[in-house]
Amino acid sequence: MRVSAAVCAASVALFGAAVPCTAGGGVAVNVGNFGEVPCTDIPERFCIANRFGGESDESGDDPHWKYHPGYYQRQHRRRKREGDAEGSDEEVVGDTMPMDSGVEYVRQLLQTAIEVEHSTIPLYMSAYWSIISNSTSPDDPNFWAGNTIHGVVIEEMLHMTTACNVLNAIGGAPAIDTPDFIPDYPMVLPFVNVSGSIQPFNKATTASFQAIESETKEAVSIASAYVHVLDLLTSLCQTYGEDQIFTGDPSLQLEAQAAGETAPKIMNMSDAVASLLAVSDQGGGCPVPGSEQLWPEVANISAGPLGGGLSHLARFSEIILGMCSLFLLLFASDVPCTGVVTFDLCLQNANTTPTTHLKGDLLERRCQWTGTVSTTSLPTQK
Amino acid sequence: MPVDWNSVYDFAPNPKIEDFANYSDASELLTEFASNYTSLLVQLHNVFNGHPETYYDTLAGMHQLSSMVAQLFQTQDPRNASRVLGPTWEYVAQASQYAAREGQARPTVEAGEPI
Numbered sequence: 001m002r003v004s005a006a007v008c009a010a011s012v013a014l015f016g017a018a019v020p021c022t023a024g025g026g027v028a029v030n031v032g033n034f035g036e037v038p039c040t041d042i043p044e045r046f047c048i049a050n051r052f053g054g055e056s057d058e059s060g061d062d063p064h065w066k067y068h069p070g071y072y073q074r075q076h077r078r079r080k081r082e083g084d085a086e087g088s089d090e091e092v093v094g095d096t097m098p099m100d101s102g103v104e105y106v107r108q109l110l111q112t113a114i115e116v117e118h119s120t121i122p123l124y125m126s127a128y129w130s131i132i133s134n135s136t137s138p139d140d141p142n143f144w145a146g147n148t149i150h151g152v153v154i155e156e157m158l159h160m161t162t163a164c165n166v167l168n169a170i171g172g173a174p175a176i177d178t179p180d181f182i183p184d185y186p187m188v189l190p191f192v193n194v195s196g197s198i199q200p201f202n203k204a205t206t207a208s209f210q211a212i213e214s215e216t217k218e219a220v221s222i223a224s225a226y227v228h229v230l231d232l233l234t235s236l237c238q239t240y241g242e243d244q245i246f247t248g249d250p251s252l253q254l255e256a257q258a259a260g261e262t263a264p265k266i267m268n269m270s271d272a273v274a275s276l277l278a279v280s281d282q283g284g285g286c287p288v289p290g291s292e293q294l295w296p297e298v299a300n301i302s303a304g305p306l307g308g309g310l311s312h313l314a315r316f317s318e319i320i321l322g323m324c325s326l327f328l329l330l331f332a333s334d335v336p337c338t339g340v341v342t343f344d345l346c347l348q349n350a351n352t353t354p355t356t357h358l359k360g361d362l363l364e365r366r367c368q369w370t371g372t373v374s375t376t377s378l379p380t381q382k
Numbered sequence: 383m384p385v386d387w388n389s390v391y392d393f394a395p396n397p398k399i400e401d402f403a404n405y406s407d408a409s410e411l412l413t414e415f416a417s418n419y420t421s422l423l424v425q426l427h428n429v430f431n432g433h434p435e436t437y438y439d440t441l442a443g444m445h446q447l448s449s450m451v452a453q454l455f456q457t458q459d460p461r462n463a464s465r466v467l468g469p470t471w472e473y474v475a476q477a478s479q480y481a482a483r484e485g486q487a488r489p490t491v492e493a494g495e496p497i
Contacts, residue, residue: 122469122471125447125469126468126469126471129391129448129451129452129455129469130390130391130392130393130455130468131389131390132389132390132391133389134389141384141385141386142385142386142389145385157441161430161437164430168430173431173487173488174427174430174431174487175427175487176423176426176427176430177420177423177424177426177427177428177478177479177480177483178478178480178485179473179475179478179480181423181473182419182420182423182471182472182473183471185396185471186395186396197395197396198395198396198397198468198469198471199395199396200390200391200392200393200468201387201390202387202390203387251432251434252430252431252432252434253434254429254430254434254437255434256437258441319385
């Protein structure tokens with residue numbers, strides 16, 4: 001289903017003109033060691049920094065470039081876009097991931113993911129609490145906006161739970177009660193590279209929430225970090241056997257339920273793939289089946305298998321668009337939807353060139369769910 | 383109908399307890415919020431380090447934070463009469479069990495009474 005241009009065009013124009021591309025609330029700074037995951041004991045090409053920072057030189061001048069994760073997938077996608085239907089079947093070459101230091105590295109990435117998921121909660125809760133509504137009716141726009149943010153917070157708790165479950169599943173221990181766990185706001189969120197400030201609800205704050213959830217810059221998104229984690233775990237399981245990697249005590253696992261949604265226990269690689277990709281979808285939307293090559297420029301704005309209706313990105317967009325009723329349009333089949341909503345995303349801190357890092361098999365496994373598909377065209381960032 | 387962006391409790395961004403060192407009443411309220419939050423994180427830490435059965439009790443602690451924030455929002459910022467106090471998401475060592483665990487994740491130590 002498409003979203004009605006007639007209903008949304010005015011709001012889009014308003015949004016595009018009115019939202020400044022700043023998070024506001026002071027200058028964001030990197031704080032302490034939060035999110036810095038050292039990558040010294042494993043081959044460089046497995047380091048997440050290479051995945052996140054490697055867009056600068058694909059010309060061949062850098063001999064290490066081909067060892068960066070995602071290189072061949074990008075080449076493959078580009079050739080497909082350029083009309084070579086076969087693409088490239090070249091395999092990524094390079095060293096093998098060592099087991100102990102490799103697993104330890106993945107644990108540290110997951111610890112950072114837990115910290116990122118958590119660090120959204122004070123941001124969102126502070127904005128949610130600050131909203132003054134005139135009534136507790138869903139027709140009250142401010143009540144509706146607060147309720148929308150609150151729903152996202154509950155899901156962030158479940159995302160954090162999932163990241164903890166995966167960390168426990170591979171023999172780690174989530175470190176939550178530590179002096180460094182709470183970010184010193186304002187801060188730049190690791191993996192996402194977007195600044196976040198504890199502020200009252202306002203348009204700029206909500207725009208920064210959009211940027212946090214966005215996958216338009218997939219090179220810097222929580223989803224990309226999860227895909228990297230899954231890539232590394234897949235590689236480790238293939239090399240050493242799944243039972244050597246998923247060594248955690250099952251009694252540590254938590255099945256958490258909130259607002260009709262579930263964060264399941266993680267017992268094996270298959271659980272980890274399903275859950276972390278679902279978390280990614282619920283945050284930033286996901287590729288559209290049949291149009292994967294256009295992702296993330298064309299994205300599914302549904303929340304995916306975890307539920308919640310729209311992705312977090314789309315829900316924050318809805319608030320900024322002033323109740324554009326995307327949600328209604330998504331579910332009310334009698335509403336004519338002929339246009340496409342363009343989300344004007346504030347991605348001032350994001351990298352420049354959209355690239356893809358999803359490996360083919362993981363890409364196919366995203367959106368392996370049925371349900372209403374609503375697409376939106378996201379502008380390519382310059 | 384659009385969202386009314388001005389219908390909010392306005393507080394100074396990124397509030398810190400130390401910013402209110404000269405205002406004991408505000409400082410006390412903000413410390414209470416931060417230590418309850420730290421205590422909540424101790425409970426959450428324990429949930430994921432051997433006590434998954436305490437998850438729902440831990441979530442209930444979030445509601446306690448909500449009522450504390452309601453109080454902050456009813457309290458004028460002593461530095462600026464047009465604003466109210468905002469939530470201080472800060473680590474309070476006395477409410478943490480990090481030292482009691484000697485810096486390790488496990489074994490866990492039950493959360494104490496927040497300050």
